[in-house]
Amino acid sequence: MNKVYTKETILKLLSGMSSEKEIRKYLERFSSDDFRFAVIKVGGAVIQNDLENLVSSISFLHEVGLKPIIIHGGGPSLSSELDANEIEFSFLDGQRITTSEVLDVAHSVFTSESKKITNALEKKNVTSKAFYDDAFVCEIKDNKLGFVGEVCEINIASIKKSIDDGEIPILSPMGRTIEGQLVNINADNATLAISKKILPDKVIFLSELGGILDQNNVLISNINLKDDYEYLMSKDWLHSGMKHKLKQINNLLNLLPKNSSASITKPLNLTRELFTDAGSGTLVKLGHKINKFESVSLDQSSTVQSILEKSFKGKLNKNFFDGNKKYYLSSCDRAVIVMRYEEKAAYMDKFAVMNDARGEGLGKAIMKKMMLDHPKIFWRSRPNNNINSYYKNACDGFQKHSEWNIYWIGIEDLDELSGCIRYAIEQPLSITYEY
Numbered sequence: 001m002n003k004v005y006t007k008e009t010i011l012k013l014l015s016g017m018s019s020e021k022e023i024r025k026y027l028e029r030f031s032s033d034d035f036r037f038a039v040i041k042v043g044g045a046v047i048q049n050d051l052e053n054l055v056s057s058i059s060f061l062h063e064v065g066l067k068p069i070i071i072h073g074g075g076p077s078l079s080s081e082l083d084a085n086e087i088e089f090s091f092l093d094g095q096r097i098t099t100s101e102v103l104d105v106a107h108s109v110f111t112s113e114s115k116k117i118t119n120a121l122e123k124k125n126v127t128s129k130a131f132y133d134d135a136f137v138c139e140i141k142d143n144k145l146g147f148v149g150e151v152c153e154i155n156i157a158s159i160k161k162s163i164d165d166g167e168i169p170i171l172s173p174m175g176r177t178i179e180g181q182l183v184n185i186n187a188d189n190a191t192l193a194i195s196k197k198i199l200p201d202k203v204i205f206l207s208e209l210g211g212i213l214d215q216n217n218v219l220i221s222n223i224n225l226k227d228d229y230e231y232l233m234s235k236d237w238l239h240s241g242m243k244h245k246l247k248q249i250n251n252l253l254n255l256l257p258k259n260s261s262a263s264i265t266k267p268l269n270l271t272r273e274l275f276t277d278a279g280s281g282t283l284v285k286l287g288h289k290i291n292k293f294e295s296v297s298l299d300q301s302s303t304v305q306s307i308l309e310k311s312f313k314g315k316l317n318k319n320f321f322d323g324n325k326k327y328y329l330s331s332c333d334r335a336v337i338v339m340r341y342e343e344k345a346a347y348m349d350k351f352a353v354m355n356d357a358r359g360e361g362l363g364k365a366i367m368k369k370m371m372l373d374h375p376k377i378f379w380r381s382r383p384n385n386n387i388n389s390y391y392k393n394a395c396d397g398f399q400k401h402s403e404w405n406i407y408w409i410g411i412e413d414l415d416e417l418s419g420c421i422r423y424a425i426e427q428p429l430s431i432t433y434e435y
């Protein structure tokens, strides 16, 4: 189903963000199926500290006709309420042991957290429907945890009905057993359960931090699980909360359709994350494996050839695959890097990402893999190439010549550098353009 967006809406989105074309691409993608757009998990701390931005971003989605399903947490409020009432509580494997006293407080805390969201939305004229304890049918599987439920069924018909009625469903992490006993559900498990049922295009985690940070506290923009998961999980600097989240996202994405993704962001950055290629937060995809070859089979060479010819819109020379080269190819056959070795440093002969793979972090993933093998690299590109701003960020230095810009990484010796620059400028074209 295609919706028509008013110029006004687009302009509102555009203000300082990105190209209209990019925004329309995402609007169309996200509105193609009413129920499958997104499950949004709202962390408890966000309701406490960032409610205003939260409801603004949700009402904006509503305004452009998108229909998310919201599920909220409330752990921090529950803990402080229990403390205030001097009720003791503890955790087992990250799950809160729920005695009947804890359960009562949980019910009132989650209900009031949920009301904070619905009331604030109401003020913006957005109708929502709270499901305090009637979205999930549960079983108590582990008696050690007390009244903790595992979701065995979801009341999907009422959730869909509320969406059809133009409401935004707001789910609390509580449910009932078949016998009607109230139970507490870990909010991340509830998110997993609802996502498994809906198979959303996006699962969004709204947190205060707004993403996963690296060892220098810089936001990691893209994570491709197939390539990055083990590396990240092995790092001491990734703190345990983040590891836990990543592990859950890994489980989740393994259950969802291949194109689904998870985004971790904060309310203020949600629109930018959703409607631009670059995003603002951490985008996690199952991703693609990047394979490398010293020589290519006939099949592989025709794949490489097709990616290069499509992205450079020309014909590859016959002898392109001769000589001393290394190839990096994504398992989805949509990105390639070709390296050549005739200087002391390595020459990046070709780098191409297919247009429909932009915004997925594939280009960055393949570059990263190639850079791990090569401390010294240089390459060239046409001065009018759109990718140059990315290259400028990625390189250690660059020099502009009339026909080519030359970029390099890791080359410090000036004689060596000028050799590389000369080499790059002198390389004959390996693609013929037909006009």
Ligand code: ARG
Pocket: 026, 221, 222, 261, 263, 272, 273, 274, 275, 276, 277, 278, 279, 280, 281, 282, 283, 359, 360, 361
């Ligand atoms: N808007 C796209 C999406 O929501 C791309 C987001 C890219 N985000 C990022 N943090 N790299 O799927």
